[in-house]
Amino acid sequence: MSFTTSMLFLTFVATVVLIRAFGLRFLHAMIAMLFGYYLADSQFAATIANFVASIPGVK
Numbered sequence: 613m614s615f616t617t618s619m620l621f622l623t624f625v626a627t628v629v630l631i632r633a634f635g636l637r638f639l640h641a642m643i644a645m646l647f648g649y650y651l652a653d654s655q656f657a658a659t660i661a662n663f664v665a666s667i668p669g670v671k
Contacts, residue, residue: 627644630636651657 627641631638631641651660
């Protein structure tokens with residue numbers, strides 16, 4: 613599963629906003645990132661990829 617640069621940048625910006633504005637700590641962001649890696653290897657990866665691909669403007 614590959615992400616475009618814009619999608620990675622968008623998730624980076626969202627994480628920074630959550631850290632600064634809502635008190636999300638660095639550890640929480642790391643746990644969320646690890647969850648994403650595990651989720652990408654799960655049986656739900658194809659379903660999530662199809663859902664994201666169905667959103668207009670997201671490649």
